[in-house]
Amino acid sequence: MMLGSFFDPSPMKWDGQMPESMAVGADHVDWVYYAIYYFSLFFQVVITGLMFYFVWKYKRRKGDKLETPPDLTRIEILWTVLPLFFIVILFHVGFKGYVKNAIAGDNPLEIRVRGKQWLWEFEYPNGMKEIGKLMIPVGRPVKMVMSSDDVIHSFFIPEFRVKKDVVPGMYSNVVFEANKVGSAHVFCTEYCGTSHSGMLADVKVVPVQEFDDYMKAGPSNPNCPDPNAACPADMKAKWGEALFVQNACVTCHSRDGSASPGPTFKGVWGRHEALQSGEAIDVDENYVKESIRKPQAKIVKGFTNAVMPAFTISDRQIDAITEYLKTIK
Amino acid sequence: MTAAATHAPAHDDHPDPTESYLKVTHSVIPGAKGLLGWLTTLDHKRIGVMYLISVLTAFLIGGVFALLVRLELMSPGKTIMDADTYNHMFTLHGVVMVFLFIIPSIPAAMGNIILPIQLGAKDVAFPRLNLMSFYIYAFGACFALYSMINGGVDTGWTFYTPYSTRSNSFVIPMILGAFIMGFSSILTGVNFIATIHKMRAPGLTWGRLSLFSWALYATSVMQVLATPVLAITLLLLTMERAFGMGIFDPKLGGDPVLFQHFFWFYSHPAVYIMIVPGMGVVSELIGTFARRQLVGYWFIAMSSIGLALVGFLVWGHHLFVSGMSEYAAAIFSALTFLVAIPSGVKIFNWVATLHKASISLQTPMLWALAFIFEFTIGGLTGLFLGMLATDVHLHDTYFVVAHFHYVMVGGTVMGFVGGLHYWWPKITGKMYSEKMGVVGFILVTFGFNLTFMTQFVLGSRGMPRRYYDYLPQFQELHQISTIGSWILGFGFLVLGVMFVRSLLGGKPSPRNPWGSAALEWMTPTPPPIFNFLPGKEPVLTRGQYDYHLATDDELYDGYDDPMFPGREHDTRNKAKPSEGKAH
Structure with missing residues (x-):
């Protein structure tokens, strides 16, 4: 005893x-x-x-x-x-x-996790998806159901003392129960290429009520979230910037002209780009849209090292991002 | 068996059997001299020296990569290079240090030079095979170099799939390089096993075998059994990359975790291939400088064999968070703890040997003591990683980086450098400056602990490894670590200068500069072409550490104070170092 x-x-x-x-x-x-x-x-x-x-x-x-x-x-x-x-x-x-x-606690909240080079995507039971930000209710068992779209990643939250590899072709689980409100980080701890060290997500442990409210309201965007309201160009650009950061585009596309895994977005609008296929293209609305939905369709010459994942975001959000790209000069 | 060795004098050339191996040789091409004489030599000592030059070059290159990696981590974000360059740097550091430096360092370089002399043999069992092993190593190194010159690899030295299948860096030449060097490792292992079994001098029973020989024996067994698995794994990876065969990549129907099982089935025993020879060197150093029979000879010898066996059963502890089942993890964790026993036995016996000994703190002994200190840290921190609960948190963080550097650098490299100091006079016939040696020793050990002690804390606090960029809260510790790496690098520079100075103008070494009772010091320094003078081939009547049975003639030679051999002020007074040659 x-x-x-x-x-x-x-x-x-x-x-x-x-x-x-x-x-x-x-x-x-x-x-x-x-x-x-x-x-x-x-x-x-x-x-x-x-x-x-x-x-x-x-x-x-x-x-x-x-x-x-x-x-x-x-x-x-x-x-x-x-x-x-x-x-x-x-x-x-x-x-x-x-x-x-x-071992998971009783009746755990299941969160679907997708690791991609180089971002974390979280999908909550109500279908809401977020990139790079994880909301956790305090005092409730949580089960992460994880998979990878490309290479092996590893899901690590030091404050929770949990870690598990996220392997393509299979599901792996991490279970925990947060007992303290506060913030932490998700790190990727299995080497996955160029921006391995940029593959982070913010963890917010919040009271249950706040978590439930957040689930109802959805992710807050600075402007123009209402589909019926008119949205002027400058507000659209602000929204686009928020989406740009939220979707972790920033991990691979620099905005100051410095070298990054993907082409820099400094002065991208209207730029004449040589493509890997040997053709060339001017960056316009259609090219932006295609590159978000089908990133492998037209790859800029010299950028074959990193594979960009496809993003399923709405046309309105793509419009906002396009508006934002026009402002990066 | 020693056809080449025994027939060589029958050719046109008759190398004088009393002349130093540095001056004459027998080679594949009879009568070859100069550089050709070195490149075609069948003399195990010359082959060993060629290995030594190769591994020291690799150590220098790998060390420069390490310093660049540390420099980049001085500040978050970009310091001197971009992310892709950084990923190439740490990969090349690992690949060069593991495959080109540390695996061949003690067995192939020092083992080749010392093992046959310690066995009282003329050469290894298969001298031609030995030369071929060296050229296979060199051939493999060329592939690695080709990959590096073309931009290198960015997969980490572990080549985990499916990243390594998809990375567009020069993976295939690099893994072919490792694949080819594996054959060198296997052939050297076969050669050593045959030599130890069949070439021992009369009277050299298993119980009188030096502990360095025992360690090399255990290492050779592991090399022969484990390396083929790496070869198969790397070949499968090449097939997948080159021909799209689905073995490890799930997109092609493969299993990425299978690669990790295969890889660590070799690479965990490889950890013991790296550390066990270092332990063998330390046993020699402790015996000589404590001037005492080692406590628990059989326990030390058998613990090497024990490590070789248990080393094959614990690969799964690299996969605790890989999605392996909890039951498998439990079994591998339990088996992993078994490693603590043979490691502990060695440490306890070394320390016990110092009790009531007569300890001389010459430079090689300093390295042996540092080995015990650092390796104990390396071993004990292994407990954190063998325990499942703590491993989950520490896995793939800087804690792991610090742990294996304490074992590989604090252990193997300290043993290697200690052995280099110890056998340097035997190999080159020259002494070096003890003072510079002590300065270098202090710089290296201080710099090493500063570099890696901080990394334990970084890891515990959650800093993942292989990170180009990091959160600001980690910066202070990263900076201390980087400063430590400069001191460490400077320390090695001092040692490099010391050895070069010794080569250029060092005092000639007496036959037995340390007053050792081991067999390699009973023959002239540097040894003659067939290790022992004609008519003086050894017949053993005592063990290699039987100081109480050794005669004064054997132990004291070429210097005036038998208690303090090799001391500069002693030899300066009246000793005539050339007297040693007469023996």
Whole structure:
């Protein structure tokens, strides 16, 4: 019984090694982490302490005799067998925490995750999709159902202590239950090419009410979200800019002329582009639309390294993005 | 078996068997001299020296890539290169360091030079095969170089599919390079196994084998058994890329996780191919500089074999978050912990050997002590990664990067550099400046710990590896790490200058500069062409660490103070280093 309670997680004082803990299983992981940390520190100090002591004590002096060591078979057996007990305990604690974090709570909220080079797309049960932003209700089990459109990615939220590869051709799951309102990041931790380090998403853990409201309202756009209202060009451009960032276009298309995985959008409007096929084209409304819906149709010469995913966004949103592209000079 | 070795003198040329191997050789082309004599040599020592030059060149190139990677990470966003260049840099750093430097470093370079002498043999069992292994390595290296010159690869040294199937960088020449170098590794392994089994001098029983030989034996077994799996994997990957055969890419009906299983089935044993020889070197250094029989000889020897066996059963711990089943993960986690036992046994025995010893802190010993310190950190941090709960958080973060650099650099490279210091006089016949050696040692160990200790914290805090850009909260630690890498690089530069100075104008080494009881120090320095003088082929009556049985003649030679051999102020007074040659 005592041993059982000893292995139960207890809140650990955060001393700078682990990020803030924001999910239910995270405390156990931290407990395991610090337990093994002090265990290791102890052995490190004992081993290297003894080593330095011996080096100091038995430094070669004149008149040293060359002795054979005594028979240490008993000690040998001791330090061969004793670590077995340690590792059985270590395995047990590590496995326990792992299993705990692998099982979803009752009636979890299922969020569909698609990893693409280089963005995260989240689809909520009501069909709402968002790129680069993940809303999580606090205190409710969540199950991420993940797949990849291209290469292997890995879904990692340090604050939740969860990670799982997102593999093309199969579904993988991550489960967690956030227990703290706040913000965190999703990182991609499986190397996936040029903008691997740009494949991030913001995580917002919010109270359940706020989450439900958000699900009803949908993602807020700065302007012109109402399909029936008129939308002047400058407001359209602002909306387009928001969409541009929201859909992670910014990850691959620079706006200041610097080199990026996709063509830069500085002065893109009306530009005469040579294509990979050998033809050429002037950037206009039709080319923008086609490139968003079918990115592989007409690739600008020299940009075959990165494969842009297709985006299913409305005509109105494409109009707004087009309006925005005109303003990047 | 040693047809080439025994028949060579029967040709037109009769290399003087008492002359140093640096001056004469027997070769594929009888009578070849100069550069040709080196390139066509059948002498294991010369082949070893050619390996040594190759791996040191690779270490330099890989090191420059590492410094560039660290420099780029000095600030978030672009510092000196764009994202694609950065991805190429870290990939090339990994590929060059793993395949061109660290795998052949100790076994092929030092093992070739030292193993046959430690066995009391004239040469390895198959000298021609040995030369062929070197040329296969060089051929593979050419493929790698071809890929690098044409722009290199950006897949990471692990070549994970389907990214490596789709990347438009020069993947095929690079993996063919690794594929070809694998054959070199296998053939060297076969050669060493045969040599250890069949070429030991009279009286050199298994129980008197040096621990370096035991380590190379374990390594050779792994090389022979594991490398073919890498070869198959890389070949399948080439098939997929070149002919669109669906093996790993799900778009073609393949399984990307299968690649990871195949890859780590080789690459995890490869970790032991890298570290076990380093442990062997450290055992030699501890024995010599503690001047004492090693505590637990059989335990150290068998722990090498143990690592070789257990190393084959733990590849799955690289796949804990890959979508493998929870049960498989549990089994692999449990097996992984078994690795701690043979590793721990070695460390305990080394430390115990120091108890009541007579310890001389000459430069090679400093590296051995640093090995114990750094490798213990590397081993203990492995516990965090073997434990499932913590591995999920730490997987593919800087924690992993720091962990394997503590094992590979803090372990293998420290063992390699220590061995280089230790056997340098034997190989070149020259001494080096101990003072510069100590300065270099302090710079390297300090710089190394500064570089990688910070990376443990970066990883725990959630910084993923292989990131070109990072969030501002990580910048401070990245900067400390980068500054550490400069100190580390400068330390190696000092050591490089020290060795070059030694080559150009170092004092001649006595026969046994460290007062070691091991067999390779019983023959002239540098050794003659067939390792031992005619009529003086060794017959062993004691083990390699039996200091209590060694005679004064064997241990003390060519310097005036038997307790402090090799000390500069001692040799300056009255010793005549050339006396050593007379032995």
